[in-house]
Amino acid sequence: MLFAIFFAFWRFMQIITLIPTMGMLAYFVNGYVQLNQLTPNYVLVLFIVSVLALAWAVYTLFSYHRSSANATFVSVIDLLFVGAFIGASWALRFIAGADCTHIVAGDPYDVSFGPFGSASISTWDASTDKTCAMLKASFAFGIMNCVFFFTTSVLACLHGDRMSSSDRTTYYRETHHHRHGRRSSRSPHSRQSTHSHRRVYV
DSSP states (O other), X not given: OHHHHHHHHHHHHHHHHHHHHHHHHHHHHHHHHHTTOOOOHHHHHHHHXXXXXXXHHHHHHHTHHHHHHTHHHHHHHHHHHHHHHHHHHHHTGGGGGOOOEEXXXXXXXXXXXXXXXXXXXXXXXXXXXXXXXXXXHHHHHHHHHHHHHXXXXXXXXXXXXXXXXXXXXXXXXXXXXXXXXXXXXHHHHHHHHHHHHHHHHO
16 A cells, blocks of 8 residues: 555656646757757657657556556656656757756836935846747756656555565465365375275274
């Protein structure tokens, strides 16, 4: 039960961050397609990884019973996505130091308070580069999903080890019970045959 809660929580976090990532990168892919130009690798790689990761996260969340039964397989796939997101974020690393928002001082204006005097108030204007901001947000979501998928990979691995150990314990108990039952079923027969053998010679 505890595994289900943590697993579902981190899967929701992955889906929540992957949907805007896929949407923002799809905007860039569509723009390059309309201009009949090749999409840059730093956009295309993260877009493909985000689409595949989103499909995998949704599938494993809504088919939880299969995911819990194949926890080791889920752990391996999540670990592969960790590597994929690391590579995609590395390709987009140049955007990390970019300054996407510029704040400049505007024209000050005076406010009169009558007999109490006046005050000069400065205004500030902020301009944001949309392309830079979207790429930087996608880069941040890619880094976050590295952590999220690593967390679900560890959770699935621990759940898989627990499932395998419980299966081995159950198999040992069933085997031990079966052997004990065979021995108990053989003992009356062996005793009866011994008594009959004695009766023949008596």
